[in-house]
Amino acid sequence: MDVALTETELETIWLTLRLATTVTLILLGVGTPLAWWLARTRSRWKGLIGALVALPLVLPPSVLGFYLLLAMGPQGPLGILTQALGMGTLPFTFWGLVVASVFYSLPFMVQPLQTAFESIGERPLEVAATLRASHLDAFFTVAVPLAMPGFLSATMLTFAHTVGEFGVILMIGGNIPGETRVVSVQIYDHVEALEYLQAHRLAGVMLVFSFLVLLALYAWRPPPPKGG
Amino acid sequence: MMHVIFPNSMKSLYALALIFMFGFGQAAHAEKITIAAAADLKFAMDEIVRTFRQIHGSDEVEVIYGSSGKFNMQIRHGAPYDLFFSADIAYPRELVKAGHAVGEVRPYALGRIVLWSASLDASKMTLESLASPHIGRIAIANPKHAPYGKRAEEALKAVNLWERIQSKLVMGDNVSQAAQFVQTGNAQVGIIALSLAINPELARQGGYYLIPDVLHRPLEQGFVITRRAASNPLARRFADFMDTPAARAVMIKNGFR
Structure with a gap:
Protein backbone atom coordinates (compact mmCIF):
# COMPACT_ATOMS: atom_id res chain seq x y z
CA MET A 1 0.00 0.00 0.00
CA ASP A 2 1.33 3.35 -1.08
CA VAL A 3 1.03 5.60 1.93
CA ALA A 4 2.68 8.74 0.55
CA LEU A 5 0.11 11.45 -0.07
CA THR A 6 -0.30 12.68 -3.63
CA GLU A 7 -0.02 16.32 -4.65
CA THR A 8 -3.81 16.62 -4.95
CA GLU A 9 -4.26 15.23 -1.46
CA LEU A 10 -1.67 17.62 -0.05
CA GLU A 11 -3.46 20.49 -1.80
CA THR A 12 -6.73 19.38 -0.20
CA ILE A 13 -5.15 19.13 3.24
CA TRP A 14 -3.49 22.53 2.86
CA LEU A 15 -6.81 24.07 1.82
CA THR A 16 -8.54 22.54 4.82
CA LEU A 17 -5.88 23.87 7.21
CA ARG A 18 -6.08 27.31 5.59
CA LEU A 19 -9.86 27.34 6.02
CA ALA A 20 -9.70 26.23 9.65
CA THR A 21 -6.98 28.77 10.51
CA THR A 22 -8.85 31.65 8.87
CA VAL A 23 -12.10 30.74 10.60
CA THR A 24 -10.41 30.33 13.99
CA LEU A 25 -8.69 33.73 13.75
CA ILE A 26 -11.93 35.46 12.72
CA LEU A 27 -13.83 33.74 15.51
CA LEU A 28 -11.20 34.70 18.08
CA GLY A 29 -11.86 38.31 17.10
CA VAL A 30 -15.65 38.03 16.94
CA GLY A 31 -16.21 35.42 19.61
CA THR A 32 -14.13 36.95 22.41
CA PRO A 33 -16.16 40.16 22.86
CA LEU A 34 -19.38 38.19 22.36
CA ALA A 35 -18.41 35.65 25.02
CA TRP A 36 -17.29 38.45 27.37
CA TRP A 37 -20.61 40.20 26.95
CA LEU A 38 -22.58 36.97 27.47
CA ALA A 39 -20.55 36.18 30.59
CA ARG A 40 -21.04 39.56 32.26
CA THR A 41 -24.28 41.06 30.99
CA ARG A 42 -27.51 41.22 32.94
CA SER A 43 -29.38 42.27 29.81
CA ARG A 44 -32.66 40.57 29.04
CA TRP A 45 -31.25 39.82 25.57
CA LYS A 46 -28.70 37.44 27.06
CA GLY A 47 -30.94 34.39 26.69
CA LEU A 48 -31.85 35.24 23.10
CA ILE A 49 -28.26 35.87 21.98
CA GLY A 50 -27.04 32.78 23.84
CA ALA A 51 -29.65 30.65 22.09
CA LEU A 52 -28.73 32.09 18.68
CA VAL A 53 -25.04 31.38 19.30
CA ALA A 54 -25.83 27.77 20.28
CA LEU A 55 -28.17 27.17 17.33
CA PRO A 56 -25.54 25.58 15.01
CA LEU A 57 -25.00 22.87 17.67
CA VAL A 58 -28.46 21.46 17.10
CA LEU A 59 -29.27 22.67 13.61
CA PRO A 60 -28.75 20.11 10.83
CA PRO A 61 -25.90 21.33 8.59
CA SER A 62 -28.28 21.00 5.66
CA VAL A 63 -30.54 23.67 7.15
CA LEU A 64 -27.63 26.06 7.52
CA GLY A 65 -26.34 25.13 4.05
CA PHE A 66 -29.74 25.68 2.46
CA TYR A 67 -30.28 29.12 3.98
CA LEU A 68 -26.71 30.19 3.27
CA LEU A 69 -27.01 29.09 -0.36
CA LEU A 70 -30.12 31.24 -0.77
CA ALA A 71 -28.80 34.17 1.29
CA MET A 72 -25.44 34.26 -0.49
CA GLY A 73 -26.93 33.66 -3.97
CA PRO A 74 -27.42 36.48 -6.48
CA GLN A 75 -30.92 37.27 -5.17
CA GLY A 76 -30.18 36.78 -1.48
CA PRO A 77 -29.45 39.66 0.94
CA LEU A 78 -25.82 38.64 1.46
CA GLY A 79 -25.40 38.05 -2.28
CA ILE A 80 -26.80 41.47 -3.15
CA LEU A 81 -24.40 43.03 -0.65
CA THR A 82 -21.30 41.17 -1.89
CA GLN A 83 -22.19 41.97 -5.50
CA ALA A 84 -22.64 45.65 -4.67
CA LEU A 85 -19.17 45.57 -3.11
CA GLY A 86 -17.83 44.08 -6.33
CA MET A 87 -17.00 40.73 -4.75
CA GLY A 88 -19.38 38.62 -6.82
CA THR A 89 -21.33 35.91 -5.03
CA LEU A 90 -19.89 33.74 -2.28
CA PRO A 91 -21.10 30.17 -2.90
CA PHE A 92 -18.42 27.94 -4.46
CA THR A 93 -15.62 30.20 -3.19
CA PHE A 94 -13.12 29.88 -0.37
CA TRP A 95 -14.57 32.96 1.35
CA GLY A 96 -18.05 31.50 1.04
CA LEU A 97 -16.81 28.54 3.06
CA VAL A 98 -15.22 30.92 5.56
CA VAL A 99 -18.51 32.77 6.11
CA ALA A 100 -20.43 29.50 6.46
CA SER A 101 -17.86 28.05 8.86
CA VAL A 102 -17.85 31.17 11.03
CA PHE A 103 -21.56 30.61 11.63
CA TYR A 104 -21.18 26.87 11.96
CA SER A 105 -18.28 26.94 14.44
CA LEU A 106 -19.41 29.98 16.44
CA PRO A 107 -20.63 28.05 19.53
CA PHE A 108 -17.37 26.11 19.70
CA MET A 109 -15.54 29.39 20.22
CA VAL A 110 -18.06 31.32 22.31
CA GLN A 111 -19.23 28.68 24.78
CA PRO A 112 -15.84 27.62 26.22
CA LEU A 113 -14.80 31.29 26.42
CA GLN A 114 -18.04 32.26 28.12
CA THR A 115 -17.57 29.49 30.69
CA ALA A 116 -13.98 30.61 31.27
CA PHE A 117 -14.96 34.27 31.71
CA GLU A 118 -17.81 33.37 34.05
CA SER A 119 -15.51 31.32 36.27
CA ILE A 120 -13.25 34.34 36.85
CA GLY A 121 -15.97 36.07 38.83
CA GLU A 122 -16.23 39.74 39.80
CA ARG A 123 -13.49 39.89 42.39
CA PRO A 124 -10.30 40.00 40.26
CA LEU A 125 -11.82 42.72 38.09
CA GLU A 126 -12.93 44.73 41.12
CA VAL A 127 -9.39 44.53 42.46
CA ALA A 128 -8.09 45.70 39.09
CA ALA A 129 -10.52 48.61 39.18
CA THR A 130 -9.32 49.70 42.63
CA LEU A 131 -5.81 49.74 41.14
CA ARG A 132 -7.21 52.18 38.56
CA ALA A 133 -6.93 49.79 35.64
CA SER A 134 -9.19 50.77 32.75
CA HIS A 135 -11.78 48.23 31.58
CA LEU A 136 -9.71 47.38 28.53
CA ASP A 137 -6.54 47.19 30.61
CA ALA A 138 -8.22 44.91 33.15
CA PHE A 139 -9.55 42.73 30.38
CA PHE A 140 -6.15 42.13 28.82
CA THR A 141 -4.02 41.98 31.98
CA VAL A 142 -6.46 40.17 34.29
CA ALA A 143 -9.28 38.44 32.43
CA VAL A 144 -7.35 37.09 29.45
CA PRO A 145 -4.54 35.45 31.49
CA LEU A 146 -7.08 33.95 33.89
CA ALA A 147 -9.17 32.64 31.00
CA MET A 148 -6.18 31.26 29.10
CA PRO A 149 -7.23 27.58 29.44
CA GLY A 150 -10.60 28.61 28.01
CA PHE A 151 -8.89 30.34 25.09
CA LEU A 152 -6.80 27.26 24.41
CA SER A 153 -9.71 24.85 24.36
CA ALA A 154 -11.95 27.24 22.41
CA THR A 155 -9.25 27.71 19.77
CA MET A 156 -8.55 24.02 19.42
CA LEU A 157 -12.20 22.98 19.37
CA THR A 158 -13.04 25.63 16.77
CA PHE A 159 -10.12 24.64 14.59
CA ALA A 160 -10.86 20.92 14.84
CA HIS A 161 -14.58 21.40 14.29
CA THR A 162 -13.96 23.45 11.14
CA VAL A 163 -11.57 20.79 9.84
CA GLY A 164 -14.33 18.23 10.40
CA GLU A 165 -17.05 20.23 8.69
CA PHE A 166 -18.82 18.42 5.86
CA GLY A 167 -22.54 18.93 5.34
CA VAL A 168 -22.56 22.69 4.90
CA ILE A 169 -19.58 22.54 2.55
CA LEU A 170 -21.21 19.84 0.45
CA MET A 171 -24.18 22.14 -0.03
CA ILE A 172 -22.42 25.40 -0.87
CA GLY A 173 -18.92 24.32 -1.92
CA GLY A 174 -19.36 22.93 -5.42
CA ASN A 175 -16.34 20.66 -4.97
CA ILE A 176 -13.69 22.85 -6.64
CA PRO A 177 -10.11 21.58 -6.24
CA GLY A 178 -7.91 24.02 -4.35
CA GLU A 179 -10.87 26.29 -3.62
CA THR A 180 -13.66 24.40 -1.87
CA ARG A 181 -12.76 20.71 -1.98
CA VAL A 182 -11.75 20.09 1.61
CA VAL A 183 -10.56 16.80 3.09
CA SER A 184 -13.96 15.60 4.34
CA VAL A 185 -15.54 16.13 0.90
CA GLN A 186 -12.63 14.46 -0.84
CA ILE A 187 -13.03 11.40 1.39
CA TYR A 188 -16.74 11.28 0.58
CA ASP A 189 -15.96 11.39 -3.15
CA HIS A 190 -13.45 8.58 -2.86
CA VAL A 191 -15.93 6.40 -0.97
CA GLU A 192 -18.72 7.11 -3.47
CA ALA A 193 -16.41 6.08 -6.28
CA LEU A 194 -15.35 2.91 -4.39
CA GLU A 195 -11.77 4.24 -4.17
CA TYR A 196 -11.23 2.85 -0.71
CA LEU A 197 -7.43 2.98 -0.74
CA GLN A 198 -7.44 6.74 -1.33
CA ALA A 199 -10.27 7.16 1.17
CA HIS A 200 -8.27 5.23 3.78
CA ARG A 201 -5.23 7.46 3.44
CA LEU A 202 -7.08 10.73 3.96
CA ALA A 203 -9.43 9.27 6.55
CA GLY A 204 -6.40 7.99 8.45
CA VAL A 205 -4.88 11.47 8.47
CA MET A 206 -8.14 12.91 9.81
CA LEU A 207 -8.48 10.24 12.48
CA VAL A 208 -4.96 10.78 13.80
CA PHE A 209 -5.34 14.55 13.67
CA SER A 210 -8.66 14.60 15.52
CA PHE A 211 -7.38 12.23 18.17
CA LEU A 212 -4.24 14.29 18.74
CA VAL A 213 -6.25 17.49 19.12
CA LEU A 214 -8.52 15.92 21.70
CA LEU A 215 -5.59 14.29 23.46
CA ALA A 216 -3.85 17.65 23.73
CA LEU A 217 -7.08 19.23 24.91
CA TYR A 218 -7.60 16.75 27.73
CA ALA A 219 -3.92 16.50 28.67
CA TRP A 220 -3.56 20.28 29.04
CA ARG A 221 -6.75 20.67 30.94
CA PRO A 222 -6.01 22.17 34.34
CA PRO A 223 -7.37 20.39 37.42
CA PRO A 224 -10.85 21.64 38.42
CA PRO A 225 -10.80 24.49 40.97
CA LYS A 226 -11.18 23.33 44.59
CA GLY A 227 -14.38 24.17 46.45
CA GLY A 228 -16.90 26.75 45.26
CA MET B 1 -16.11 22.64 28.32
CA MET B 2 -17.75 19.48 27.03
CA HIS B 3 -20.46 19.79 29.65
CA VAL B 4 -21.68 22.84 27.77
CA ILE B 5 -22.34 20.70 24.76
CA PHE B 6 -23.59 17.60 26.54
CA PRO B 7 -25.49 18.65 29.64
CA ASN B 8 -25.71 16.10 32.46
CA SER B 9 -29.45 15.85 32.07
CA MET B 10 -28.78 14.05 28.79
CA LYS B 11 -27.91 10.95 30.80
CA SER B 12 -31.49 10.61 31.94
CA LEU B 13 -32.54 10.41 28.30
CA TYR B 14 -30.49 7.28 27.59
CA ALA B 15 -33.16 4.87 28.80
CA LEU B 16 -35.72 6.57 26.63
CA ALA B 17 -33.36 6.44 23.67
CA LEU B 18 -32.94 2.69 24.09
CA ILE B 19 -36.68 2.17 24.07
CA PHE B 20 -36.94 4.12 20.85
CA MET B 21 -34.09 2.26 19.19
CA PHE B 22 -35.46 -1.18 19.93
CA GLY B 23 -39.09 -0.23 19.59
CA PHE B 24 -38.86 0.87 15.99
CA GLY B 25 -36.09 -1.41 14.83
CA GLN B 26 -38.36 -4.33 14.00
CA ALA B 27 -40.99 -2.47 12.02
CA ALA B 28 -40.09 -4.28 8.78
CA HIS B 29 -43.07 -4.71 6.51
CA ALA B 30 -43.49 -7.33 3.80
CA GLU B 31 -45.58 -5.30 1.36
CA LYS B 32 -43.31 -2.31 1.22
CA ILE B 33 -40.47 -1.53 -1.14
CA THR B 34 -37.80 1.12 -1.14
CA ILE B 35 -36.44 2.22 -4.48
CA ALA B 36 -33.05 3.84 -4.98
CA ALA B 37 -33.41 6.00 -8.08
CA ALA B 38 -30.93 8.09 -10.04
CA ALA B 39 -31.49 11.82 -9.52
CA ASP B 40 -32.57 12.34 -13.15
CA LEU B 41 -35.70 10.33 -12.34
CA LYS B 42 -36.82 12.85 -9.72
CA PHE B 43 -40.02 13.82 -11.52
CA ALA B 44 -40.59 10.77 -13.70
CA MET B 45 -40.39 8.26 -10.86
CA ASP B 46 -42.73 10.28 -8.63
CA GLU B 47 -45.29 10.04 -11.40
CA ILE B 48 -44.66 6.37 -12.07
CA VAL B 49 -45.16 5.56 -8.40
CA ARG B 50 -48.41 7.53 -8.38
CA THR B 51 -49.65 5.59 -11.42
CA PHE B 52 -48.53 2.30 -9.87
CA ARG B 53 -50.41 3.08 -6.67
CA GLN B 54 -53.58 3.94 -8.55
CA ILE B 55 -53.52 0.58 -10.27
CA HIS B 56 -52.30 -1.57 -7.39
CA GLY B 57 -54.07 0.06 -4.49
CA SER B 58 -52.31 0.92 -1.29
CA ASP B 59 -48.93 -0.70 -1.89
CA GLU B 60 -46.18 1.14 -0.13
CA VAL B 61 -43.44 2.39 -2.40
CA GLU B 62 -40.78 4.71 -1.15
CA VAL B 63 -38.27 6.40 -3.46
CA ILE B 64 -34.89 7.79 -2.53
CA TYR B 65 -33.01 9.91 -5.08
CA GLY B 66 -29.27 10.30 -5.38
CA SER B 67 -26.27 9.66 -7.60
CA SER B 68 -26.10 6.20 -9.14
CA GLY B 69 -22.51 5.78 -7.99
CA LYS B 70 -23.50 6.47 -4.41
CA PHE B 71 -26.28 3.86 -4.52
CA ASN B 72 -23.88 1.35 -6.08
CA MET B 73 -21.58 1.84 -3.10
CA GLN B 74 -24.42 1.73 -0.56
CA ILE B 75 -26.00 -1.44 -1.93
CA ARG B 76 -22.61 -3.15 -1.73
CA HIS B 77 -22.72 -2.34 1.96
CA GLY B 78 -26.18 -3.68 2.57
CA ALA B 79 -28.35 -0.59 2.08
CA PRO B 80 -32.05 -1.51 2.44
CA TYR B 81 -33.08 -0.80 -1.15
CA ASP B 82 -35.23 -3.29 -3.02
CA LEU B 83 -34.87 -1.89 -6.52
CA PHE B 84 -32.06 0.16 -7.98
CA PHE B 85 -32.70 2.44 -10.96
CA SER B 86 -29.32 3.55 -12.24
CA ALA B 87 -28.55 6.28 -14.75
CA ASP B 88 -25.69 4.08 -15.92
CA ILE B 89 -26.58 0.45 -16.61
CA ALA B 90 -23.00 -0.56 -15.78
CA TYR B 91 -23.63 -0.17 -12.02
CA PRO B 92 -26.51 -2.69 -11.75
CA ARG B 93 -24.57 -5.07 -13.99
CA GLU B 94 -21.61 -4.89 -11.62
CA LEU B 95 -23.93 -5.50 -8.67
CA VAL B 96 -25.31 -8.64 -10.26
CA LYS B 97 -21.79 -9.85 -10.98
CA ALA B 98 -20.81 -9.25 -7.36
CA GLY B 99 -23.91 -11.03 -6.08
CA HIS B 100 -25.62 -7.98 -4.58
CA ALA B 101 -28.49 -8.03 -7.05
CA VAL B 102 -30.46 -10.83 -8.66
CA GLY B 103 -31.92 -11.63 -12.04
CA GLU B 104 -31.61 -9.68 -15.23
CA VAL B 105 -30.67 -6.04 -15.47
CA ARG B 106 -33.44 -4.39 -17.43
CA PRO B 107 -32.74 -1.32 -19.54
CA TYR B 108 -35.50 1.23 -19.04
CA ALA B 109 -34.44 4.41 -20.80
CA LEU B 110 -31.85 6.43 -22.63
CA GLY B 111 -31.02 9.72 -20.97
CA ARG B 112 -29.88 12.94 -22.61
CA ILE B 113 -27.87 15.86 -21.33
CA VAL B 114 -28.78 19.50 -21.94
CA LEU B 115 -27.46 22.96 -21.22
CA TRP B 116 -29.88 24.70 -18.94
CA SER B 117 -29.97 28.16 -17.41
CA ALA B 118 -32.42 30.02 -15.22
CA SER B 119 -31.07 33.49 -16.08
CA LEU B 120 -29.98 33.19 -19.75
CA ASP B 121 -31.73 31.74 -22.78
CA ALA B 122 -29.97 28.40 -23.02
CA SER B 123 -31.94 27.42 -26.13
CA LYS B 124 -29.80 29.88 -28.10
CA MET B 125 -26.54 28.47 -26.74
CA THR B 126 -24.19 25.71 -27.77
CA LEU B 127 -21.37 24.10 -25.80
CA LYS B 144 -16.62 10.62 -10.20
CA HIS B 145 -19.88 8.96 -9.24
CA ALA B 146 -22.73 10.60 -11.16
CA PRO B 147 -23.28 9.27 -14.72
CA TYR B 148 -24.68 12.60 -15.94
CA GLY B 149 -21.52 14.31 -14.75
CA LYS B 150 -19.40 11.70 -16.52
CA ARG B 151 -21.27 12.27 -19.80
CA ALA B 152 -20.99 16.05 -19.38
CA GLU B 153 -17.24 15.62 -18.99
CA GLU B 154 -17.10 13.44 -22.11
CA ALA B 155 -19.07 15.95 -24.18
CA LEU B 156 -16.92 18.86 -22.99
CA LYS B 157 -13.76 16.91 -23.81
CA ALA B 158 -15.15 16.02 -27.25
CA VAL B 159 -15.38 19.73 -28.14
CA ASN B 160 -12.05 20.54 -26.46
CA LEU B 161 -13.63 22.72 -23.79
CA TRP B 162 -12.96 20.64 -20.68
CA GLU B 163 -9.56 22.18 -19.94
CA ARG B 164 -10.61 25.70 -20.94
CA ILE B 165 -13.62 25.93 -18.66
CA GLN B 180 -30.40 23.33 -8.03
CA PHE B 181 -27.14 25.33 -8.21
CA VAL B 182 -28.42 26.80 -11.49
CA GLN B 183 -31.97 27.28 -10.25
CA THR B 184 -30.80 29.35 -7.28
CA GLY B 185 -28.73 31.49 -9.66
CA ASN B 186 -25.46 30.49 -8.04
CA ALA B 187 -24.31 29.05 -11.37
CA GLN B 188 -25.32 30.70 -14.66
CA VAL B 189 -25.49 27.49 -16.66
CA GLY B 190 -25.61 23.80 -15.91
CA ILE B 191 -25.29 20.57 -17.82
CA ILE B 192 -28.23 18.61 -16.49
CA ALA B 193 -30.63 15.83 -17.46
CA LEU B 194 -33.21 16.52 -20.15
CA SER B 195 -35.74 14.87 -17.83
CA LEU B 196 -35.16 17.63 -15.27
CA ALA B 197 -35.03 20.53 -17.76
CA ILE B 198 -38.42 19.73 -19.32
CA ASN B 199 -40.18 19.43 -15.99
CA PRO B 200 -42.66 22.35 -15.71
CA GLU B 201 -40.97 23.64 -12.58
CA LEU B 202 -37.63 24.15 -14.33
CA ALA B 203 -39.02 24.77 -17.83
CA ARG B 204 -40.84 27.80 -16.43
CA GLN B 205 -37.48 29.40 -15.61
CA GLY B 206 -35.58 28.85 -18.83
CA GLY B 207 -35.09 26.98 -22.06
CA TYR B 208 -32.51 24.32 -22.77
CA TYR B 209 -30.08 23.28 -25.48
CA LEU B 210 -29.98 19.57 -26.27
CA ILE B 211 -26.35 18.45 -26.38
CA PRO B 212 -25.77 16.17 -29.43
CA ASP B 213 -25.54 12.60 -28.22
CA VAL B 214 -22.66 11.84 -30.59
CA LEU B 215 -20.44 13.77 -28.17
CA HIS B 216 -20.71 11.26 -25.33
CA ARG B 217 -21.27 7.59 -24.65
CA PRO B 218 -24.99 6.76 -24.43
CA LEU B 219 -26.68 7.29 -21.07
CA GLU B 220 -28.07 3.80 -21.05
CA GLN B 221 -30.10 3.38 -17.90
CA GLY B 222 -31.06 0.14 -16.25
CA PHE B 223 -32.63 -1.22 -13.11
CA VAL B 224 -32.31 -4.38 -11.10
CA ILE B 225 -33.87 -6.08 -8.08
CA THR B 226 -31.42 -6.27 -5.20
CA ARG B 227 -30.56 -9.45 -3.36
CA ARG B 228 -32.63 -8.59 -0.29
CA ALA B 229 -35.79 -8.27 -2.43
CA ALA B 230 -35.17 -11.48 -4.41
CA SER B 231 -38.40 -13.00 -3.13
CA ASN B 232 -40.39 -9.82 -2.55
CA PRO B 233 -43.52 -10.02 -4.73
CA LEU B 234 -44.08 -6.28 -4.63
CA ALA B 235 -40.59 -5.62 -6.00
CA ARG B 236 -41.32 -8.00 -8.87
CA ARG B 237 -44.70 -6.36 -9.52
CA PHE B 238 -43.08 -2.96 -9.70
CA ALA B 239 -40.34 -4.26 -12.02
CA ASP B 240 -42.96 -5.71 -14.37
CA PHE B 241 -44.95 -2.50 -14.19
CA MET B 242 -42.04 -0.66 -15.84
CA ASP B 243 -42.77 -2.57 -19.08
CA THR B 244 -46.42 -1.52 -19.23
CA PRO B 245 -47.64 1.16 -21.67
CA ALA B 246 -48.69 3.33 -18.71
CA ALA B 247 -45.14 3.43 -17.33
CA ARG B 248 -43.58 3.87 -20.79
CA ALA B 249 -45.85 6.84 -21.42
CA VAL B 250 -44.68 8.55 -18.24
CA MET B 251 -41.05 7.96 -19.14
CA ILE B 252 -41.45 9.36 -22.64
CA LYS B 253 -43.37 12.35 -21.34
CA ASN B 254 -40.40 13.03 -19.06
CA GLY B 255 -37.84 13.11 -21.83
CA PHE B 256 -36.60 9.52 -21.81
CA ARG B 257 -36.48 7.30 -24.85
Missing part, protein backbone atom coordinates in the same frame (compact mmCIF):
# COMPACT_ATOMS: atom_id res chain seq x y z
CA GLU B 128 -18.99 26.69 -27.29
CA SER B 129 -20.95 29.43 -25.51
CA LEU B 130 -19.59 28.10 -22.24
CA ALA B 131 -16.17 29.55 -23.04
CA SER B 132 -17.64 33.05 -23.21
CA PRO B 133 -16.41 35.43 -20.51
CA HIS B 134 -20.06 36.35 -19.82
CA ILE B 135 -20.61 32.98 -18.28
CA GLY B 136 -19.24 32.66 -14.77
CA ARG B 137 -19.98 29.36 -13.17
CA ILE B 138 -21.05 26.16 -14.86
CA ALA B 139 -22.62 23.40 -12.78
CA ILE B 140 -22.28 19.71 -13.59
CA ALA B 141 -22.84 16.56 -11.56
CA ASN B 142 -19.71 15.04 -10.04
CA PRO B 143 -18.22 12.85 -12.82
CA GLN B 166 -12.08 23.96 -15.79
CA SER B 167 -11.89 27.05 -13.56
CA LYS B 168 -15.61 27.76 -14.00
CA LEU B 169 -16.84 24.30 -13.09
CA VAL B 170 -18.72 23.60 -9.88
CA MET B 171 -19.87 20.11 -9.06
CA GLY B 172 -23.12 18.95 -7.58
CA ASP B 173 -23.27 15.72 -5.64
CA ASN B 174 -25.76 14.48 -8.24
CA VAL B 175 -27.49 15.93 -11.31
CA SER B 176 -30.35 17.29 -9.21
CA GLN B 177 -27.97 19.32 -7.07
CA ALA B 178 -26.29 20.63 -10.24
CA ALA B 179 -29.74 21.78 -11.42
